[in-house]
Amino acid sequence: MSMNRRQFLGLSGAAVAAATLAPGLRLIELAQARSPEEATTSLHRWGLLIDSSKCADGCTSCVSACADENGIQSHSRPATDAQWIRKVTLKDKQSGHVQTLPLMCQHCAEPPCVDVCPTGASFKRADGIVLVDKHICIGCRYCMMACPYKARSFIHEVTTGQKAHAPRGKGTVESCTLCVHKVDRGDGSTACADACKKEGHQAILFGDLKDPASEISKRLASQPSTQLRADLKLNTGVRYQGI
Amino acid sequence: MRTVNLLRILTSLVLATGLALASFSSLAHEKEAHATGKSGRVPMPVLNINTDKGDKCVQPEDIMRRDHMKFILHQRDKTMHEGIRTTQYSLKNCIDCHADVKTGSVLGKDGFCESCHRYAAVQLDCFECHSALRDASVLKNGAATAPPSAVRALNVSQKKASEPAKGMKP
Numbered sequence: 001m002s003m004n005r006r007q008f009l010g011l012s013g014a015a016v017a018a019a020t021l022a023p024g025l026r027l028i029e030l031a032q033a034r035s036p037e038e039a040t041t042s043l044h045r046w047g048l049l050i051d052s053s054k055c056a057d058g059c060t061s062c063v064s065a066c067a068d069e070n071g072i073q074s075h076s077r078p079a080t081d082a083q084w085i086r087k088v089t090l091k092d093k094q095s096g097h098v099q100t101l102p103l104m105c106q107h108c109a110e111p112p113c114v115d116v117c118p119t120g121a122s123f124k125r126a127d128g129i130v131l132v133d134k135h136i137c138i139g140c141r142y143c144m145m146a147c148p149y150k151a152r153s154f155i156h157e158v159t160t161g162q163k164a165h166a167p168r169g170k171g172t173v174e175s176c177t178l179c180v181h182k183v184d185r186g187d188g189s190t191a192c193a194d195a196c197k198k199e200g201h202q203a204i205l206f207g208d209l210k211d212p213a214s215e216i217s218k219r220l221a222s223q224p225s226t227q228l229r230a231d232l233k234l235n236t237g238v239r240y241q242g243i
Numbered sequence: 244m245r246t247v248n249l250l251r252i253l254t255s256l257v258l259a260t261g262l263a264l265a266s267f268s269s270l271a272h273e274k275e276a277h278a279t280g281k282s283g284r285v286p287m288p289v290l291n292i293n294t295d296k297g298d299k300c301v302q303p304e305d306i307m308r309r310d311h312m313k314f315i316l317h318q319r320d321k322t323m324h325e326g327i328r329t330t331q332y333s334l335k336n337c338i339d340c341h342a343d344v345k346t347g348s349v350l351g352k353d354g355f356c357e358s359c360h361r362y363a364a365v366q367l368d369c370f371e372c373h374s375a376l377r378d379a380s381v382l383k384n385g386a387a388t389a390p391p392s393a394v395r396a397l398n399v400s401q402k403k404a405s406e407p408a409k410g411m412k413p
């Protein structure tokens with residue numbers, strides 16, 4: 001069957017109309033779990049929304065959950081131990097108001113760590129997750145210097161007991177992967193968000209920033225939120241509320 | 244002049260017998276090694292693997308012997324950069340079958356990967372970062388899997404033992 005340009009355009013228009021019933025309501029849902037053989041696409045952008053007003057002072061369940069999930073072990077040397085997520089305490093000097101918040105890789109849309117990487121090891125996946133390809137990483141640590149959030153760690157020591165889904169090795173740089181193995185599995189959550197929910201704080205919300213129907217997008221659209229160091233115009237995937 | 248020639252002939256004769264004897268003894272040694280499954284200098288690779296999923300690898304053996312690293316390398320980039328997590332050529336899939344039935348690891352004296360890579364004198368870098376242990380849930384019959392700490396200790400001792408072989412890049 002041959003089809004001229006006009007017929008083709010008409011048909012494809014009808015197909016688009018059929019797939020979209022109303023704004024925000026689609027026949028073909030974007031948030032469907034990907035099958036293992038499908039590559040990630042830019043139809044999604046994964047991110048976190050962190051409400052620091054719900055983050056409890058002294059609670060570190062997100063930090064320990066991250067360590068458990070990704071097999072991060074302490075060598076009892078805090079200066080050099082790997083740290084994918086850390087609790088930061090903010091204090092207003094005038095009022096004395098203290099609040100805490102979890103800080104991790106902000107999964108920037110314009111990541112400085114990717115800009116400076118000399119080997120291409122630091123990269124951003126199509127779905128917005130910023131990762132280190134440790135096969136290519138030479139451990140130069142330029143990315144650690146470039147990151148305004150101090151989100152990356154260098155592995156100084158021989159590692160043992162790694163998780164099968166989170167390989168880690170001496171001489172490479174690493175940071176929060178946004179639990180990429182869980183994302184690829186279609187879990188729809190991260191270890192830190194799960195732990196925070198379990199503690200009953202619900203300060204961390206994981207979701208698809210590009211899906212207008214997702215809870216994270218709805219909250220971002222209806223409530224005020226900020227990016228850390230918004231002046232750098234990095235368009236972070238991790239957003240904060242209550243600071 | 245004549246004495247010099249005689250001396251020469253004598254030395255060559257002694258050398259020839261020596262060489263013949265040496266080659267004979269090494270031949271006998273090799274035969275013995277094959278019979279016992281051990282080699283004189285380098286231990287033979289060990290194949291003591293989990294056959295729950297069948298006894299066929301993902302490709303015929305001759306292809307796997309030559310090209311297993313090509314498959315893994317290709318898969319590595321696909322998984323890392325595109326998030327494609329098919330299991331056919333994934334390292335995890337290799338380990339789930341090929342890990343030693345007793346230790347649950349592909350490393351160690353009887354580990355499939357390490358014993359063969361040692362035999363072939365090819366350095367094995369994967370497990371500096373990747374876990375060498377089988378997912379415990381894979382074994383159907385619940386065969387004994389050593390506690391991770393024991394295997395870790397084994398890995399470290401093996402690493403120390405194999406250190407002099409470093410620099411032997413493929």
